[in-house]
Amino acid sequence: MKARVHVTLKNGVLDPQGKAIGHSLNRLGFPEVGDVRQGKFIELEIAETDKAKAKARLDEMCRKLLANTVIENYSIELVG
Amino acid sequence: MTVAAEKNPPVKLPNELTITPQIVAEHGLAPDEYQRVLSIMGRTPTMVELGIFSAMWSEHCSYKSSKVWLKKLPTSAPWVIQGPGENAGVIDIGDGQAAIFKMESHNHPSYIEPYQGAATGVGGILRDVFTMGARPVANLNALRFGDPSHPKTRHLVSGVVAGIGGYGNCMGIPTVGGETNFHAAYNGNILVNAMTVGIAPTDRIFYAAAAGIGNPLVYVGSKTGRDGIHGATMASTEFSEDSEEKRPTVQVGDPFVEKLLLEACLELMATDAIVAIQDMGAAGLTSSSFEMAAKGGLGVIVELDKVPMRETGMNPYELMLSESQERMLIVLKPGREELARKIFEKWELDFAVIGHLTDTERMVLSWHGDIVGNIPIPPLVTEAPMYERPWTLTPLPPVLDAAKVPAPRDYKASLLTLMGCPDLASKAWIWHQYDHLIMGNTAIRPQDGDAALVRVPGGHKGLAMTSDCTPRYVQAHPETGGRQAVAEAWRNITATGARPLAVTDNMNFGNPTKPEIMGQFAGAIMGMAEACKTLDFPVVSGNVSLYNETEGRPILPTPTIGAVGVIEDIAKAVGSRLSKAGLALVLLGETQGWLGQSLYLRELCGREEGAPPPVDLAVERRNGDFVRGEILGGRIAACHDLSDGGLLVGLAEMCLAGGTGVTMKLPAGAGAAHGFLYGEDQGRYLAATDDGNALLAAAAAAGVPATLLGYAGGQALVVEGLLTLPLAELRAVHEAWLPTYMNSAA
């Protein structure tokens, strides 16, 4: 199955990249854009059919490597 | 030796297109060039074979428009180990060490995708140097952008600088020097010229010429994808028409993989396993395998199905023409495959034996057992097109009458205008994004000297390096401009105390089918050749980039001169920082006040006219040798050769670099003040010394014109009777232009 992981910065952590993106959009003629936060999207092919097992393993992957839990949150979506 | 006859014609691949005149044209081959292909092959070529001819006979690989002129450049000297013709030039720098260097352009890709274009340009030139066995020790770059007011300029500057930094910093090689200019002529065609210098032992240099019939051909590095394969009707997986999205036209670089490749190659080079090695650059596997076989007088069989592939469904055409980055081709001694494989596996890189050398002098391509391409090698080389395109020289413009150039109403304002103009403004915003300190050997940092200076590892020697060119001079009179570019590079190195040794030239010009453009090329080469010969400064490597024009508007002719020199004891080298009060400032060389094609004329008067300043090569030699001798004798504390902006700008730059002011007065007989202060007369240096009188006497004895201008001290630049400019104000203007420009909204 496929897993989709979103890694985002925790609230309260300064995101200068998100800020720069927001300002650029405003300058390009999109004044309606307010706060912008930038994150990461990671797609993985998993050789596992049991959803619960897959979720638990992905959780471990996120905590061990994919996200730095000091400053990042993560969410996992399983597809297929 | 006659080339072996072709035994069996190749098979056609599934859905292979029939070659039409349009397909030939899209491959960049003129009808008469295609006729040559037919007569060499003795039959219609397959698509893969056509692709190979197209690549090997492209301007980039064959130098067909420029070769006839490049032959006029001097390329030898007792210290030259390898001149043009290999991946890079090699010079002997003493103590069993060689400096290996080259400059290359990546102009068109950088305009399309500035970050990746510039990054892969750096990656390519690095490979050209380390493929010869040298660990790179320094990078430099010459950048030419359009007018700051052009809507794309900011984006291009930002992307190119980030790309150069992103690649070079990750590779761990310091980027220590270069130049950045702005001019409207580059609006549609920016120039990104990247130079790398590496060091290798003279008895361990690796070349591309393959040897040893039966020896294995080995592919190492990244997998091959569809990067850089162009054209709407080119072969695709299904040879269908709508496969655009499968073919990224921009090559994406991975400096992390190249760092691993560098270390793995150097590790393999320390063994005796390598016979020949070549990096896969433009036209990837095609040019590298072809050149290795051609140089060795051999044939080669390439089993394309063994090439490590990144995408599914790749076909022989794509595999031969892909420009995927970070790949090398190696001929190994028989039996050394396992040793080599272990090294590349340790560094987690792909390693595959993809063929072997033969004695047929043919390039044979096989695909799952079938022959899909079979080309005789020597005729492709000997019958490659070489053109003597018609050329018209640009006549020397009339000398500008200095009396007709208005003097500034306010000298202080005029200096501030110049120091804050795009070409002269501080480029710190740029080079602070380059790691210029890694490897711990940087003795002269950017803006602290005319040339960059790094210590050669393992001793006391210093390597001085520079990149220079004044395109407006070349535009006005190409021969003078070519001569001047070489002379200025020579002066840059001399001003540190180092002995200039050799040149790498990056020729950037417009459309060579236009006689006036070909004439610019011819003129520049003539000037360069004369300067290289008189100054004992041979060209050991180089690159040509043509067709830099958009909608009929060419760039300024830009023959970028990269150069390298050596100083035996780096402790004796000097930069251009004026750091001590009390030092005497002596102007060496003659000043007539040449304002034609000067920055004063352009920035203050809005005019680009007149003959460029003449270059007397004998005078350059005499003055430079004198300056170098004085520096090595310990009699000069700081030195700056004069160029853009003339004397006053040079002085301002020395004060800013060292944080000390100067008080000077116009010498008797100086003529018009603005001519004396802003003229761009050649062959001149500013020297700061503890003993002005001794330097004047020595200069007189050597026949070098010399004038004591004044003394260092205080915190202002003072020209008595004309201007008093506090350094803080000068610094604020000098440092503000670029960051303000880059940070403001488009």
Place this chain on the structure above:
Amino acid sequence: MKAAVLVFPGSNREGDVAQAIELVTGRKPAMVWHGDGDFEKTDLIVVPGGFSYGDYLRCGAMAAQSPVMAEVKRRAAQGVPVLAICNGFQIAAEAGLLPGVLMRNAHLKFVCADVHLKVESSQSLFTNRYQAGQVIRIPVAHAEGNYFADAETLRKVEDRGQVAFRYCAPDGTVDGSGNPNGSINNIAGIFNETKTVMGLMPHPENATEPMFGGSDGKALFEGLVEALS
């Protein structure tokens, strides 16, 4: 003093720090490959600068999971000193040897320049040859040097005297003007609780020879030699 310098795929300042160590001790340190789960016992372990694993995913994230780092963590727990520079600091933070995290520079660009640092404490193996309050000039070269810790962690770091260096103006004033990357509280380097592990973003190994930009960094290595020989 025997030292080991780790080498990861993509490390690029291991040569610089080895050169500095050899300059001060007279002997070359051992160079230890990331794949080795064990290596000779040394007085000091150095995690050098570079772009380990290309800085992909997060700086230092993948290097922190390598076999050699597992062994480094074991030895650090036993009190073996660890000096973590730049990418090394990032790796140490990802490995949990030091609190906090290094993020992208606030102005989003790589910066290579001299900075001034205020030595916060001379009471450590690393800083014993400096005086508390001394201002030194050292270069930085990084794109992700922006030190961050959440409020609670930051309070502990400050209260326990774990800040080793702060970015300052040339006269020692800590007001943000000398901060090249936006790091919180102008932190340039920190200790662990026992002051046996130190991580810093600047490169003292590139400031050991006057002709090559200054020598304020030399005392850091001399201090280590003094404390560990």
